[in-house]
Amino acid sequence: MRRVIDFHAHMGDIFTGRNVSFRTGLPRPEDLEDCFAENDRGGFTYTAQGKPAEELQGRMAAGQNRLKYASYENIGKTLDREGGVCSVLLPINPHTTFDEYLAASRLDSRLIPFTNPDFSRPQKDMMDKLRADIRNGAKGLKLHPVIQNVSLLDPRTLEAVELFGEAGLPILSHVGQSNYYVREQEAEYPITIEFGTIDYFVELAHKYPDYDMVAAHCGRNFPSRLAEMTEGLEHVYTDTTFAGAPQIREVTEKLGVDKVLFGTDYPFTDMHYAVHQVELALGAGSEAAEKVLYGNAARLLKL
16 A cells, blocks of 8 residues: 655645634645646646746746645545645744644644744744744754745754754755745745755755755755755755656655655645656655655654
8 A cells, every 4th residue: 555745745824824724615725727736737847947927926826825725624635535644744934833733733643743943033932932842742843944034054043953953853944946925925025035045955954964954845956966965965855846757766866765755845736646756757666656755754754
């Protein structure tokens, strides 16, 4: 029987904080006919590079629309439908929080909550909260330097990383120069896109070579660059979010099949299509596919 751990999922509105996590009776995001659904069916071949501004504005609006339906109930339905073992939930303060995700995990044990620094707090309070989150069951640390507008090399980020690294818990960071807001929202939600460049993650990984570090989205965007820039580091991983079969084959060859984690970036992709790309790349039922879909994540999470 196929086992799946989705190492990269979100519940609630991670962009603007609309209170949707525990709403019921909403359509599943994968039922929506939008540019993300088209990308699912097309094997995740979409690239934003060179696209006209208006098309990108429409894509950002579609992404925000999907977050209206990113509920606890819908994540559970997806796991039921696909036979997924569990989903790792990645909060992004101030829009979604560990406490929210912890509550969901107590309702459904298949949901695994990570936590995230709340940079709106004084640094001591932020760290005290992260320590409390670990005591309450946080299984790792999520960093999003673009949405939170805080560099991976900021002293506050480094202190949080050290806390989780010394606790033996994985640290997952967004990597990629992405925008999430349409023009009318830019003043309300300031971001620094450059904080998402791969160089920040690589410097962080070299600074802490003994910590388990996950570079999100690099399986899609920078499979060879990540492998080359972190050569010799034994604790660097990436995920398969938005990666088609060619990128999955490349990253498993370059980085190593033991360092690749299955991820959907729910609600932005459909688990069914994302699993299919892994199986297309590595062979359904193969040892390599089992590692990417389940085994590597289970080892990292100590399940």
